[in-house]
Amino acid sequence: MNIREQIEEREELILSPLAAKSRLAVRSREEEPDPLRTAFQRDRDRIIHSKCFRRLKHKTQVYIAPGDHYRTRMTHTLEVGQISRTVARALRLNEDLVEAIAMGHDVGHTPFGHVGEYALRDLVGHFNHNEQSLRMVEVIEKNGKGLNLTTAVKEGIVGHTGAVIPSTLEGQIVRIVDRIAYLCHDFDDAQRAGMLSEDRLPDDVREVLGITPSEMITSMVMDIVENSMDQTEIKMSADVELTMNRFRQFMFKEVYLAPALIPDRNKAAHVVKNLFTYFMEHPGDMEEDFGHNGFYSTVDVVDYVAGLTDQYAIKLFKKFYIPKIML
Incomplete structure (x- = not known):
């Protein structure tokens, strides 16, 4: 045994x-x-x-x-x-x-x-x-x-x-x-x-x-x-x-x-919604492949966005939506 x-x-x-x-x-x-x-x-x-x-x-x-x-x-x-x-x-x-x-x-x-x-x-x-x-x-x-x-x-x-x-x-x-x-x-x-x-x-x-x-x-x-x-x-x-x-x-x-938490929560929702929109339009930019044979569905984008951490979501939002400052 x-x-x-x-x-x-x-x-x-x-x-x-x-x-x-x-x-x-x-x-x-x-x-x-x-x-x-x-x-x-x-x-x-x-x-x-x-x-x-x-x-x-x-x-x-x-x-x-x-x-x-x-x-x-x-x-x-x-x-x-x-x-x-x-x-x-x-x-x-x-x-x-x-x-x-x-x-x-x-x-x-x-x-x-x-x-x-x-x-x-x-x-x-x-x-x-x-x-x-x-x-x-x-x-x-x-x-x-x-x-x-x-x-x-x-x-x-x-x-x-x-x-x-x-x-x-x-x-x-x-x-x-x-x-x-x-x-x-x-x-x-x-x-x-x-x-x-x-x-x-x-x-x-x-x-x-x-x-x-x-x-x-x-x-x-x-x-x-x-x-x-x-x-x-x-x-x-x-x-x-x-x-x-x-x-x-x-x-x-x-x-x-x-009410004190609403401003940051609205910003967070804005990040999530815009990342979803971006990856629906540019699925190839998802760094982990949830698609099959080059085909991506809405479910794949939901899986990807849902899996992100707070920090990485903010990082991606800055990458895709915030212009770089040239010094």
């Missing part, structure tokens, strides 16, 4: 009967099992070693071109993974699966975060970052071969937001923890930016969740564990879920849609 088989055997003994077992994982293309790693561990590693994961370090979370200590998509992703593993461990669910889903859930995010997502949606009519995350790992990575991830990981990635809820409890953990992480940590960054302070939190949020990001995360995680133990779905109590939604409404009003 090799090490992977020993881990799979321990999963059967230790994990909840409701947990996803790596021994039963399925891939679209069959592969020889790894002697050391389970299927979900292997998926996690493939995502972490991918180009789309590395680009998250230069993609906006909330603040465009922030200073030190502000979150990026990379740090948000790591925080979602950490909190998700805590919940999974408490519920005796598969930590490796939740980590793999968490590492991949945002790899389809555009430059400048949701601003770029909305800009591409305006241009092509339908664009969602969760669907693009799935496309990144399934189609685009490894020069069009994809990462051949397991079905449970892919389902969790695309289901971390949107109408379709993942069938695995591990996918459901990431779905709810993603919201917990961005609300609490965006509140932390908003305080650092001088946009908010603890005393401005709604009274019910203060009373039910607490006033610091750590207290808020702890309150919601404990509530999830208490209400999901040995259950067939991951859920919060009605009171905590209502308060979290109240907190989310507060954050949209005070931060996500704040």
Whole structure:
């Protein structure tokens, strides 16, 4: 019995009967099992070693071109993974699966975060970052071969937001923890930016969740564990879920849609839209070839622009739209 088989055997003994077992994982293309790693561990590693994961370090979370200590998509992703593993461990669910889903859930995010997502949606009519995350790992990575991830990981990635809820409890953990992480940590960054302070939190949020990001995360995680133990779905109590939604409404009003952030967001949308227009007219200037036999579609341009980091998008915008100053 090799090490992977020993881990799979321990999963059967230790994990909840409701947990996803790596021994039963399925891939679209069959592969020889790894002697050391389970299927979900292997998926996690493939995502972490991918180009789309590395680009998250230069993609906006909330603040465009922030200073030190502000979150990026990379740090948000790591925080979602950490909190998700805590919940999974408490519920005796598969930590490796939740980590793999968490590492991949945002790899389809555009430059400048949701601003770029909305800009591409305006241009092509339908664009969602969760669907693009799935496309990144399934189609685009490894020069069009994809990462051949397991079905449970892919389902969790695309289901971390949107109408379709993942069938695995591990996918459901990431779905709810993603919201917990961005609300609490965006509140932390908003305080650092001088946009908010603890005393401005709604009274019910203060009373039910607490006033610091750590207290808020702890309150919601404990509530999830208490209400999901040995259950067939991951859920919060009605009171905590209502308060979290109240907190989310507060954050949209005070931060996500704040007038102070609109000028930079308009500029970011302008960059994304103009790059899309440019590459539709000059597809040969895309530095990575998403086309086939010289043919480029709108999808190829969307894939290329969506994959750019903030910094590289700005660099390309300057290259194609800003005249050079001759000294």
